[in-house]
Amino acid sequence: MVTRLRKISHTSQFRQCFDSILCKKYSTLTVAPGKDYKNLAAFHKKLTGSKRILALCGAGLSASSGLPTFRGAGGLWRTRNATEIATPEAFETDPGLVWLFYAYRRHMALKATPNLGHFALTALAENLPGFLCLTQNVDNLSIRAAHPPSQLRPLHGSLFNIKCSNPHCSYTEKNNTSDPLHPSLALAALDPAEDEPHPLLDPSHALEHMPAADLPACPECKALLRPDVVWYGEPLDEDMLTSVDEWIDDAQVDLVLVIGTSAVVWPAAGYIERARGRKTSVVTINPEAEKPDNLRKMRKRDFAFVGDAAVLLPQLLEPIIGKPGKNGTYKSKLTSTPNVGC
Numbered sequence: 489m490v491t492r493l494r495k496i497s498h499t500s501q502f503r504q505c506f507d508s509i510l511c512k513k514y515s516t517l518t519v520a521p522g523k524d525y526k527n528l529a530a531f532h533k534k535l536t537g538s539k540r541i542l543a544l545c546g547a548g549l550s551a552s553s554g555l556p557t558f559r560g561a562g563g564l565w566r567t568r569n570a571t572e573i574a575t576p577e578a579f580e581t582d583p584g585l586v587w588l589f590y591a592y593r594r595h596m597a598l599k600a601t602p603n604l605g606h607f608a609l610t611a612l613a614e615n616l617p618g619f620l621c622l623t624q625n626v627d628n629l630s631i632r633a634a635h636p637p638s639q640l641r642p643l644h645g646s647l648f649n650i651k652c653s654n655p656h657c658s659y660t661e662k663n664n665t666s667d668p669l670h671p672s673l674a675l676a677a678l679d680p681a682e683d684e685p686h687p688l689l690d691p692s693h694a695l696e697h698m699p700a701a702d703l704p705a706c707p708e709c710k711a712l713l714r715p716d717v718v719w720y721g722e723p724l725d726e727d728m729l730t731s732v733d734e735w736i737d738d739a740q741v742d743l744v745l746v747i748g749t750s751a752v753v754w755p756a757a758g759y760i761e762r763a764r765g766r767k768t769s770v771v772t773i774n775p776e777a778e779k780p781d782n783l784r785k786m787r788k789r790d791f792a793f794v795g796d797a798a799v800l801l802p803q804l805l806e807p808i809i810g811k812p813g814k815n816g817t818y819k820s821k822l823t824s825t826p827n828v829g830c
């Protein structure tokens with residue numbers, strides 16, 4: 489009999505940081521990790537015996553592509569905590585600042601290229617029909633690494649999808665890669681010389697307040713357009729959550745890969761325990777995998793590998809995906825063509 493947490497409650501489908509709740513929720517479940525928790529051969533044995541694998545990816549997956557994680561040391565944007573900017577309240581108060589933040593992230597994501605971690609996950613998807621990848625990243629790099637869309641759930645949306653901020657208007661744009669998106673956001677698409685700070689990242693460079701009338705507007709109702717990403721305090725797409733629930737409930741999940749995330753943003757983090765059955769192993773892959781907070785959450789079948797996902801994933805998944813080719817990809821059909829839909 490598989491034991492899983494009950495379905496995530498409606499109220500917890502809103503994107504939130506829940507460090508303390510997670511701590512309370514799982515403190516009673518804590519068992520020390522087994523002796524082989526960082527043994528590669530033991531992990532490979534588990535991997536090759538796994539038919540259904542779920543991955544939860546976070547910003548650490550894209551870190552070696554040069555994109556900041558916006559948690560920990562890189563968490564500030566100008567002098568503001570990034571999690572304060574990614575909210576409906578911030579957009580209501582200062583839509584110009586929020587748009588500059590997202591325009592800058594669009595520009596950075598367009599300049600970045602997928603890394604070996606993204607390509608390894610794509611190869612896993614192509615070799616294992618029972619693999620589903622949940623990503624909290626909005627940078628489109630998994631899509632650009634040709635990850636099959638049917639095996640990818642971008643839980644927090646995409647920087648390159650735009651929608652109307654008017655809840656009564658259904659206007660959307662998919663995969664808009666214009667850079668800058670709008671003349672008013674040209675500063676975010678600037679590439680200063682290497683020895684000069686970017687004016688958007690330099691807090692001593694004052695930003696002029698941008699009136700709402702200067703920002704991208706909906707062609708149908710004239711309200712402000714906004715990035716189609718899930719801000720803190722907003723619900724995730726219900727259809728997507730339902731599809732993930734159904735996938736998890738379909739059969740036992742053998743392995744859960746937790747990649748480049750501290751797994752404290754709800755509801756994504758809840759899927760780790762929800763997918764856990766009696767024989768499931770959870771493997772944590774990130775530079776902080778052996779920190780006490782993570783070790784405390786581990787159980788005897790779990791694994792933890794410390795390091796960069798772009799380095800570790802090709803090694804960890806090698807028994808299934810083989811070695812990458814000279815160009816760093818796994819098969820000739822893999823490309824890094826920018827932004828092939830979302």
Ligand SMILES: [Zn+2]
Pocket residue numbers: 652653654657658659706707708709710711
């Ligand atoms: Zn509209």
